[in-house]
Amino acid sequence: MQTNIYSKPSDTARKIGYLRLGAIVPRSEKAFGSEGCTGGSWYGVAPRGFVCTGKNATLEIDSALVRAASVRPDASRPLPYAYGFIRAVAPLYLRLPSKEESLASEFKLGEHLAWWERKGHETNRAEHIGANDLAREVIPDAPQVPRSDTLADGILLGGRTEADPPPFWLETGSRKIPNVSGFEVPAASIFANRVRRHTGIAFVGAFNTGPQWDNRRFAITADLRLIPVDKVKPEVASAFHGVELNGAQGIKLPVAFAKPCNPNAKGTPRPCVRTYHDDGGNLKRTTDVLPTRAFLELTGVQRKSKGTRFLETKSGAWVRASDVGVAVVPQEWPQAAQKGERWVDVSIEDQTLVLWEGQKPVYATLVSTGQDGLDDPKKSKATPRGTFRVRSKHITATMDSDGRSAVSGGAAPASGESPSAEDKHAGSFELRDVPYVQYFQDGYALHSAYWHDHFGLPRSHGCINLAPIDALRVFRFTDPPVPDGWHATNVEQGRGTSIVIHR
Structure with a gap:
């Protein structure tokens, strides 16, 4: 199903990515020898690297197998297949x-x-x-x-x-x-x-x-x-997606999304967030119920009423802080922000993700992190906290109930995503070709989730689940990009976009 791309024309060189069955990419006219390439020769491929023809690759683009695999993943769509x-x-x-x-x-x-x-x-x-x-x-x-x-x-x-x-x-x-x-x-x-x-x-x-x-x-x-x-x-997966910030609509932080109620195992998210109004200094609940994951612009003003923290929206209504996922400017800037680099900010308590260009926020949305919240990820199904970098990017990768994935270039990760089947049955099951997977530590990754629509609630076995549209938006934002025709790219240490995961 795939052939590795190496940094040099040698099977002992570093694997920098791979092509999937059916991929057609430009190549060099001349071969670069055949040592270590059983049954074939090494050719340079665009934009970099070398592929061994023979068992897993061919120069015959009209071969029956290449024609049979002519439907390739469409990376312009949230669902590439x-x-x-x-x-x-x-x-x-x-x-x-x-x-x-x-x-x-x-x-x-x-x-x-x-x-x-x-x-x-x-x-x-x-x-x-x-x-x-x-x-x-x-x-x-x-x-x-x-x-x-x-x-x-x-x-x-x-x-x-x-x-x-x-x-x-x-x-x-x-x-x-x-x-x-x-x-x-x-x-x-x-x-x-x-x-x-x-x-x-x-x-x-x-x-x-x-x-x-x-x-x-x-x-x-x-x-x-x-x-x-x-x-x-x-x-056909969830159609939910986040919002662009500091664009034509002038939306700025802080913002929030109404969290869905926690449904039963086979349920679908339902609206449950009520708004409140100021009644002579006291906040009273209205009959209005916000749509599930409704987007709210905030004024930045907050207050307590009867021991509960409330946030003011720009429409004049108030919402309980615990009912929404909030995206705010961080109190301290990470190193990537200070250097003007792109970086990804994930809050476990708020279940929000923000894309940043230096100190400018450009996109905000809801996610689903590990179902065990702030527990120790070594002992639970929690998402690890800290600062990481993207280590590899895959148009799709298969994940199963053992938290292992079919990534190129070695043994499958021993921890991370173990997609549970709350939507389908009481156990767990294999999820093939999960879109837009970005590993940042061991088996932990940012990736699309086509199997649920509960974004805004902790849900995964450790990975960060994104709605498909958001997953593509984030995949395109992070560096390095996956070259045209490639199915995945491995990232040199320290070169991938920073991901900051915190409370």
């Missing part, structure tokens, strides 16, 4: 299964298909607008797309239309390209592994079949395996 959650345990097919093969491979398939015939098509539509729909409110060059809640599931799973034909490498039902999933099986195998219920998957297409395959529809995963569409619930 199409996404979905597995609704029932499913095989990851390598080729199109016959009806008999499907019945033999899938548990209680007859009952499942009967349910699908009755209710499946309506349950597979998006229930709300998604992250890609509102991206242009924050990301000016994001593509204009149709509303997610108007699209059929084939398109939501990456198809060009609702009735795409099978791809060229499956036209006869058999597979014309190798299995690149990393899960090795005999050549005659129908499928390569199974996927558990509630697993999050990235998709690059969906297509219809004919009577020979029981007219079943299939979605194509990013690693070119197949999952029946009836086993997948499309996910």
